[in-house]
Amino acid sequence: MFERLAAGSPSLIWHDVPVAVSLSSPALVVAQACDALAGAVAGITAEGRFPIVIGGDHSIAMGTWSGLRRALAPPGLFDLLWIDAHMDCHDPSTSPSGALHGMPLACLLGRCHPDLAGVACPGPPLTPGRVTLIGVRSFEPEETAFARRTGLRVVHMEEIAAQGLAAVMPLPAGPFGITLDLDAVDPGDAPAVGTPEPGGIRAAELLDALRPLLASPRCLALEIAEYSPPHDVAGRTAALMEALLRAAVQPGEPP
Numbered sequence: 059m060f061e062r063l064a065a066g067s068p069s070l071i072w073h074d075v076p077v078a079v080s081l082s083s084p085a086l087v088v089a090q091a092c093d094a095l096a097g098a099v100a101g102i103t104a105e106g107r108f109p110i111v112i113g114g115d116h117s118i119a120m121g122t123w124s125g126l127r128r129a130l131a132p133p134g135l136f137d138l139l140w141i142d143a144h145m146d147c148h149d150p151s152t153s154p155s156g157a158l159h160g161m162p163l164a165c166l167l168g169r170c171h172p173d174l175a176g177v178a179c180p181g182p183p184l185t186p187g188r189v190t191l192i193g194v195r196s197f198e199p200e201e202t203a204f205a206r207r208t209g210l211r212v213v214h215m216e217e218i219a220a221q222g223l224a225a226v227m228p229l230p231a232g233p234f235g236i237t238l239d240l241d242a243v244d245p246g247d248a249p250a251v252g253t254p255e256p257g258g259i260r261a262a263e264l265l266d267a268l269r270p271l272l273a274s275p276r277c278l279a280l281e282i283a284e285y286s287p288p289h290d291v292a293g294r295t296a297a298l299m300e301a302l303l304r305a306a307v308q309p310g311e312p313p
């Protein structure tokens with residue numbers, strides 16, 4: 059896929075971010091990986107290039123958006139479109155599963171697992187009033203309470219079904235980033251995820267809504283998380299990934 063994309067975009071460069079699996083706890087492994095990722099994203103952004111981060115589970119968001127924040131001149135504010143079936147707003151005291159990939163948004167807003175706090179320091183990288191959660195359909199009451207307390211904007215699937223995705227996700231007026239958890243997409247179109255949730259955004263609607271955003275010079279970074287190729291069916295998720303990446307690296311080209 060990379061070779062096909064690079065054939066039309068010679069400036070495309072592939073970086074691997076190594077993950078050490080020998081540390082004593084999963085949270086420390088994630089913290090170290092996110093720290094390395096933050097450094098990579100900060101460096102790429104500082105060079106004036108456009109980082110595209112592909113994961114892995116959504117805990118990578120702690121690295122990506124901490125890195126972007128580090129690279130921007132103060133006050134370093136940007137909007138973030140968090141497209142996800144879940145809210146990712148847990149912390150260790152509220153999470154029923156303890157899964158770290160259910161916590162990255164809370165952490166980026168300053169409510170962190172103690173082993174992960176260093177990644178998001180100094181100060182929370184995100185500003186609640188500038189984050190919009192889009193495509194939400196699976197969450198716990200503690201997450202809704204967190205979103206209310208902090209002033210997060212949450213767009214549920216019902217609102218998307220009624221108004222259309224493009225209407226609830228207009229082009230932000232200032233700098234912004236996009237983080238896409240592939241489980242926001244309907245499992246019929248993107249089966250290659252760890253936690254499929256029925257009733258999601260259709261792939262074609264997502265591509266149509268994202269194309270103008272990805273073509274904007276105000277878009278500073280794209281992250282696509284939860285891509286799990288072994289779970290794919292008939293190459294559907296791979297085709298969506300390639301279309302999304304093509305829209306990001308060749309925004310002027312027809313689909």
Ligand SMILES: [Mn+2]
Nearest residue numbers: 116142146239
């Ligand atoms: Mn997520």
